[in-house]
Amino acid sequence: MKGAGEPSITIEPIMRVETRRQPLPPRERLETIFHVEGLDAIYGSKTALKGVSMEIYKNLVTAIIGPSGCGKSTYVRCFNRMNDLIPSFRMNGSIRYHGQDISGSNIDPVAVRRNIGMVFQRPNPFPKSIYDNVAWGCRVLGMKDDLDVRVERALTQAALWDEVKDRLKASGLSLSGGQQQRLCIARAIAVEPDVVLMDEPASSLDPIATQAIEQLMHGLKSEYTFVIVTHNMQQAARVADMTAFFSISRGEEGERYGELIEYDATEKIFTAPSDKRTEDYVTGRFG
Amino acid sequence: MASIDTTSESARRPFEGRRVHLGDVVLQGVAGAAAAGATALVLLIAWKVVDGARPSISKFGISFVWHDVWNPVVGREAYGAASFLFGTAITSFVALLLAAPLAIGIALFLTELAPRVLRGPVTSLVETLAAIPSVVVGLWGILVLGPALRSHVEPWLHSALGWIPLFGPPSSAGASIFTAIVVLTIMILPIVSSISRELFLGVPAELKEGALALGTTRWEMVRGVVFPYARGGIAAALILGLGRAMGEAIAVTQVIGGGTTISWNLFNQGDTLASKIAAEYQGATSNLDVASLIYLGLILLVLSLGANIAAQWIVRGVARRHGVTRGGRA
Amino acid sequence: MPNLGTSIRIVTALAAAAALAAAGAGAASATPAKQLTTLNGAGSSLIAPALAVWGPAYTKAAGVEVNYSSVGSGAGIAAITAKTVDFGASDAPLTPDQASACGDCVQIPWALSATVPTYNIPGLHSGQLKLDGPTLAKIFLGRITNWDDPAVKKLNAGVRLPNLKITTVHRSDGSGDTYAFTDYLSHVSSQWASQVGTATSVSWPGGVGGAKNPGVAAVIASTPGAIGYISVAYVIQNHLDWARMKNSAGNFVLASAPDIEAAAQSVKTVPAGNKMSIVDPPKNAKFKNAWPLSTFTYVIVHTVTPQAQALRKFIFWALTPKAQRLINNSFLVFAPIPTVVLSAAERTLNKVHA
Numbered sequence A: 001m002k003g004a005g006e007p008s009i010t011i012e013p014i015m016r017v018e019t020r021r022q023p024l025p026p027r028e029r030l031e032t033i034f035h036v037e038g039l040d041a042i043y044g045s046k047t048a049l050k051g052v053s054m055e056i057y058k059n060l061v062t063a064i065i066g067p068s069g070c071g072k073s074t075y076v077r078c079f080n081r082m083n084d085l086i087p088s089f090r091m092n093g094s095i096r097y098h099g100q101d102i103s104g105s106n107i108d109p110v111a112v113r114r115n116i117g118m119v120f121q122r123p124n125p126f127p128k129s130i131y132d133n134v135a136w137g138c139r140v141l142g143m144k145d146d147l148d149v150r151v152e153r154a155l156t157q158a159a160l161w162d163e164v165k166d167r168l169k170a171s172g173l174s175l176s177g178g179q180q181q182r183l184c185i186a187r188a189i190a191v192e193p194d195v196v197l198m199d200e201p202a203s204s205l206d207p208i209a210t211q212a213i214e215q216l217m218h219g220l221k222s223e224y225t226f227v228i229v230t231h232n233m234q235q236a237a238r239v240a241d242m243t244a245f246f247s248i249s250r251g252e253e254g255e256r257y258g259e260l261i262e263y264d265a266t267e268k269i270f271t272a273p274s275d276k277r278t279e280d281y282v283t284g285r286f287g
Numbered sequence B: 001m002a003s004i005d006t007t008s009e010s011a012r013r014p015f016e017g018r019r020v021h022l023g024d025v026v027l028q029g030v031a032g033a034a035a036a037g038a039t040a041l042v043l044l045i046a047w048k049v050v051d052g053a054r055p056s057i058s059k060f061g062i063s064f065v066w067h068d069v070w071n072p073v074v075g076r077e078a079y080g081a082a083s084f085l086f087g088t089a090i091t092s093f094v095a096l097l098l099a100a101p102l103a104i105g106i107a108l109f110l111t112e113l114a115p116r117v118l119r120g121p122v123t124s125l126v127e128t129l130a131a132i133p134s135v136v137v138g139l140w141g142i143l144v145l146g147p148a149l150r151s152h153v154e155p156w157l158h159s160a161l162g163w164i165p166l167f168g169p170p171s172s173a174g175a176s177i178f179t180a181i182v183v184l185t186i187m188i189l190p191i192v193s194s195i196s197r198e199l200f201l202g203v204p205a206e207l208k209e210g211a212l213a214l215g216t217t218r219w220e221m222v223r224g225v226v227f228p229y230a231r232g233g234i235a236a237a238l239i240l241g242l243g244r245a246m247g248e249a250i251a252v253t254q255v256i257g258g259g260t261t262i263s264w265n266l267f268n269q270g271d272t273l274a275s276k277i278a279a280e281y282q283g284a285t286s287n288l289d290v291a292s293l294i295y296l297g298l299i300l301l302v303l304s305l306g307a308n309i310a311a312q313w314i315v316r317g318v319a320r321r322h323g324v325t326r327g328g329r330a
Numbered sequence C: 001m002p003n004l005g006t007s008i009r010i011v012t013a014l015a016a017a018a019a020l021a022a023a024g025a026g027a028a029s030a031t032p033a034k035q036l037t038t039l040n041g042a043g044s045s046l047i048a049p050a051l052a053v054w055g056p057a058y059t060k061a062a063g064v065e066v067n068y069s070s071v072g073s074g075a076g077i078a079a080i081t082a083k084t085v086d087f088g089a090s091d092a093p094l095t096p097d098q099a100s101a102c103g104d105c106v107q108i109p110w111a112l113s114a115t116v117p118t119y120n121i122p123g124l125h126s127g128q129l130k131l132d133g134p135t136l137a138k139i140f141l142g143r144i145t146n147w148d149d150p151a152v153k154k155l156n157a158g159v160r161l162p163n164l165k166i167t168t169v170h171r172s173d174g175s176g177d178t179y180a181f182t183d184y185l186s187h188v189s190s191q192w193a194s195q196v197g198t199a200t201s202v203s204w205p206g207g208v209g210g211a212k213n214p215g216v217a218a219v220i221a222s223t224p225g226a227i228g229y230i231s232v233a234y235v236i237q238n239h240l241d242w243a244r245m246k247n248s249a250g251n252f253v254l255a256s257a258p259d260i261e262a263a264a265q266s267v268k269t270v271p272a273g274n275k276m277s278i279v280d281p282p283k284n285a286k287f288k289n290a291w292p293l294s295t296f297t298y299v300i301v302h303t304v305t306p307q308a309q310a311l312r313k314f315i316f317w318a319l320t321p322k323a324q325r326l327i328n329n330s331f332l333v334f335a336p337i338p339t340v341v342l343s344a345a346e347r348t349l350n351k352v353h354a
């Protein structure tokens, strides 16, 4: 996830960032899906995130932006308890999902992940056929009825059906990178999650594949809630309704930790940020 | 000066003229020689074995393979491989059958399930098992394991599963085909489990995360992703284990009890190709005896080569089915 | 790229060169140029305890070092055939094929020992079980299968024999003990002679095989009702129980050195190849206590050998009464060689030259 080095961002003037977003509904009409409060994320003795509090709204696309190493991946992996796989990891604070705290040790991460799916930075299709890549999760989770219909629907929603419908038996690994990532999206939505987390889903894809994925997110917004990590600010501007900017701060003893700087409607973040650090970042003065 | 001319010439056209890189040439030469040498060595060994077995081949022909007789007494010599072939087949297959689930289970436990603090110690423990010389395993087999199996396990198996011919009346001595099977199981366990462990470790973390992110349990993830990914390699590891079991001589000689009759009862004594060769080669009393023992070796060689080719074939086949050669650690 | 044929020839040549080098090294180590001469030997494990005594004693007496590896009779024959040692030792005489492979080898009887039936019958201590040849043969032929068989009972009046299945145990590797044992059974049982025969390794009618003496001992120890055969020295050193055997004089004897020596008295003349069988010696007043499973054990040398002089001296020395006495005690049980055999041995030894 790290180490490749953040590509230098040459952002175009803010005004020219095209936006396909509809205007946000008024705040009171938005339904909170995640309520994060005072979240610290700690790897062993290293604090990766400190004191994050924010609400994520249902059926919106929420973008997480910020410099490399500010804890974006760590943050989204808190929502589906993916960090549980790292032995040294622990977190403080709370994440309420539909009102229920899912951050405690009494919570079954498997159950959480059934509701909250994830798409990773690098496409990771299973070494199975295209069909089985999508069908496997359904089978394992007991959604065995109308499997063919489910597979077709998921592939269609992921804008991949037309390209693969004649070769469903071919290996998932035989697809191109962009197709593989859409297959992973199909796989994630085939099991009917509530939320789909995406950790830089387009970072290894070419512009055309990136566009395809952005478009499909638009199409699926009414059914799912998306949280997308990106370091591509144009992408955030294009797809996200809300944007959270994270940055790296220094503690008293010089230790570095990630912090939420500003969270607002995407429009606002990119045109009139209230924090100087956000402005520096979105205008490209901060690399 | 000519040399200056050449320099400027090559400076102007820097990519022209294929230069000879000494390192490449040496590497090519060494690698080529090693490959040719290895091939030649295999052929040489095969030829030597065939040559050594020739007196027996010309006397008994191919029927040696299925004749069940072994009598080295001068004047009434008669040799055939059937009982040893049978012994090799039954010991190595049953040992593999026992070792496979155990080894894969251990590997799985060590890579996916065990608490991290246990992984290191248990791994080295299992790997130490592979380091025990086979003669020591054999000694333990005849002094401790065999009598224990004879007194406790065999009677129990016989009373529970006696209707299966394999579990006939228990042996009177600790040395039996069954003891050999258990010893072989112990000997191939670390090989298969450490290869499987490597294979499981080689399964990309992204794949496992991808499966877990769907809301599957660890076991479902293992079944759905880890096993299929490692399947080809595990099949190859099992065949390697089979080859090891077929070829193991010293430990088997010590515990199998010797015997030249074919019996389906695992609790009877028997012999394998390798154990027969190990037991008698040094003391072979006639030229035909020596040649017949080498003939047994030839059969064993053919079997091992067959197993190896099968392993390679499986690995390639699985790689093809996956569409991409990926994670080819096997 | 050279063609395959050439490569094979090259590799063959290399292998041959390596083999020659190894052989050269072996020969070099067998003929050191130091002031202290060294003799290297290998073979029989039965004679190994004797050589462990002879070696240091001879170094003291003659300033010659004697190294011996106890690798088994068969391996000893292989080693002397390949000339990787100066002498081999075997408990069984060379077979015709072995003799011809060895070329100018001669075998010289140089010690006298025995193999004994060893058993594991709960409640029966060493020497309490009595057997005779025909009964032993029937047991190993699988015709007597229980210790309370009438034939066994008849020999053991007054001993309580258990109702216990008999398990016969034999050597799974080729062995001089097997030779002596099967030679004996062939003498006392015509069925054994016709069905199984005499050799260092035979096609056993049944029973369990153990690898070498320790293997046989281990199987017997862990198997109630087991009976096998093991060299007497090994049996004594490991405190195993062994049976009294009825000899042709009708006496039950216990394989003490005098009993073994008595068996060797049956030798009247020594045949040209020195191959002698002293099992089941005929009834004779002079050796009425003869142990019927006695055997000579042989040293094998090439007639033409660079170490001829040192070898001759060492073997002569080993045959002297003094050296023979060194290995005749309550631990080793090698009986002295009879005079007629001694002179045959010395005649053969005189043929050895450089």
Ligand SMILES: Nc1ncnc2c1ncn2[C@@H]1O[C@H](COP(=O)(O)OP(=O)(O)O)[C@@H](O)[C@H]1O
Pocket (backbone or CB within 6 Å): A001, A002, A043, A046, A048, A067, A068, A069, A070, A071, A072, A073, A074, A075, A086, A258
């Ligand atoms: N498995 C881990 N163990 C220890 N530290 C980690 C681990 N993963 C991430 N970190 C640390 O947490 C911080 C945030 O990392 P990450 O969430 O990957 O940032 P981002 O995705 O924004 O680039 C970094 O300093 C990183 O070194």
Ligand SMILES: [Mg+2]
Pocket (backbone or CB within 6 Å): A001, A002, A072, A073, A074
């Ligand atoms: Mg990241």
